[in-house]
Amino acid sequence: MLKTAQPERPDTLTWVFLGLGLLLLPVGLYLALAAPPDVNQGYLARIMYLHVPGAWLGYLAFFVTFLYSLLYLFRQNPRYDRVALASAEIGLVFMGLALVTGMLWARPTWGVYWTWEPRLTTTAILFAVYVGYFLLRGAIEDPELRAKAAAAVGILGFINVPISYMSVKWWRSLHQTQSIDLTTGKIHMDPAMLQALLFNLLVFTLLYLGFVRFRALLAVLEARREEA
Amino acid sequence: MRGKYLLGLVVILAALAYLIFGGLGQNLVYFLTPSEYLQDQARYQNRPVRLGGLVKEGTVRYDKDRLELRFTLTDGVAEVPVVHKGTPPGMFKEGQGVVVEGRFQGDHFQGTNLLVKHSETYQAPKEGWTPEEVRKLIEEAK
Numbered sequence: 001m002l003k004t005a006q007p008e009r010p011d012t013l014t015w016v017f018l019g020l021g022l023l024l025l026p027v028g029l030y031l032a033l034a035a036p037p038d039v040n041q042g043y044l045a046r047i048m049y050l051h052v053p054g055a056w057l058g059y060l061a062f063f064v065t066f067l068y069s070l071l072y073l074f075r076q077n078p079r080y081d082r083v084a085l086a087s088a089e090i091g092l093v094f095m096g097l098a099l100v101t102g103m104l105w106a107r108p109t110w111g112v113y114w115t116w117e118p119r120l121t122t123t124a125i126l127f128a129v130y131v132g133y134f135l136l137r138g139a140i141e142d143p144e145l146r147a148k149a150a151a152a153v154g155i156l157g158f159i160n161v162p163i164s165y166m167s168v169k170w171w172r173s174l175h176q177t178q179s180i181d182l183t184t185g186k187i188h189m190d191p192a193m194l195q196a197l198l199f200n201l202l203v204f205t206l207l208y209l210g211f212v213r214f215r216a217l218l219a220v221l222e223a224r225r226e227e228a
Numbered sequence: 229m230r231g232k233y234l235l236g237l238v239v240i241l242a243a244l245a246y247l248i249f250g251g252l253g254q255n256l257v258y259f260l261t262p263s264e265y266l267q268d269q270a271r272y273q274n275r276p277v278r279l280g281g282l283v284k285e286g287t288v289r290y291d292k293d294r295l296e297l298r299f300t301l302t303d304g305v306a307e308v309p310v311v312h313k314g315t316p317p318g319m320f321k322e323g324q325g326v327v328v329e330g331r332f333q334g335d336h337f338q339g340t341n342l343l344v345k346h347s348e349t350y351q352a353p354k355e356g357w358t359p360e361e362v363r364k365l366i367e368e369a370k
Contacts, residue, residue: 036352138233176348
């Protein structure tokens with residue numbers, strides 16, 4: 001059973017994640033700006049240090065939503081629904097960051113801000129599905145029905161994540177294939193760049209954990225007000 | 229209050245349906261290779277298409293006064309002459325992978341949009357690329 005006394009304030013772990021994340025953010029920025037330029041793209045390649053962690057954390061956040069949506073359907077505990085909601089919201093922020101930085105990167109390298117190629121199209125669909133997730137939540141008044149409907153979207157919507165990730169391999173695309181390929185384990189990147197990227201990935205992960213815990217707490221307070 | 233959300237939901241569903249059934253159907257084949265195009269020429273005649281391939285070495289001609297870029301697009305088997313109005317993008321060079329949007333006009337492919345692919349490999353340059361050298365490059369380009 002869960003703790004019956006609901007917390008009013010973020011716990012220590014939340015503050016540790018947020019504090020460490022915000023503290024290390026300038027360090028990550030420094031490492032990104034100190035990393036060597038790319039042979040072909042020059043300094044433009046540095047957008048990668050925002051773009052890649054943003055996209056990865058977006059994928060991870062939607063995976064957590066998928067997991068907690070499943071848990072909610074099995075256990076019917078509102079706490080799982082709140083974590084699913086929190087992760088989806090933070091996921092939208094990170095995915096939005098990936099989309100915006102991607103567009104800013106695409107203009108000087110590809111020549112256009114946007115084109116309807118597979119990676120971009122599937123990611124746009126992914127983003128739209130989770131915007132729909134929140135519109136659906138807003139449209140349903142009954143908390144239990146709302147949580148169930150949202151869980152269905154949280155589970156079905158996740159299908160788009162592996163499709164978006166693999167799109168550059170499955171179809172002809174303009175977007176290059178993965179530089180850190182999780183399916184083969186190959187890394188096509190200078191070690192100095194990889195270090196900066198992994199550090200920024202760590203910072204983004206800390207911020208994600210802090211944000212989700214914070215947002216889930218806000219959801220508790222929201223639910224309490226709704227009941228009252 | 230709830231009505232607004234429902235309206236938003238309808239908009240999102242419509243957008244998704246459009247993306248999935250309208251856009252994605254064609255986008256699963258983002259571009260054609262020159263050989264694919266030449267095999268089924270009648271089908272693509274006078275229709276806007278995307279052609280993808282490599283810029284053949286030694287074929288790039290750029291007319292600075294008329295802003296006209298000419299090059300040959302190749303997939304190793306077939307070749308297509310491309311004419312594109314406008315300056316070449318920064319990363320455009322011989323041997324580079326490109327995607328050209330446009331349509332065939334007589335014997336050449338008239339490009340309206342030129343997109344440059346780049347590889348997934350990131351390498352630091354052996355030497356150079358210090359801020360001073362970059363500044364010099366920018367000065368020279370002016």
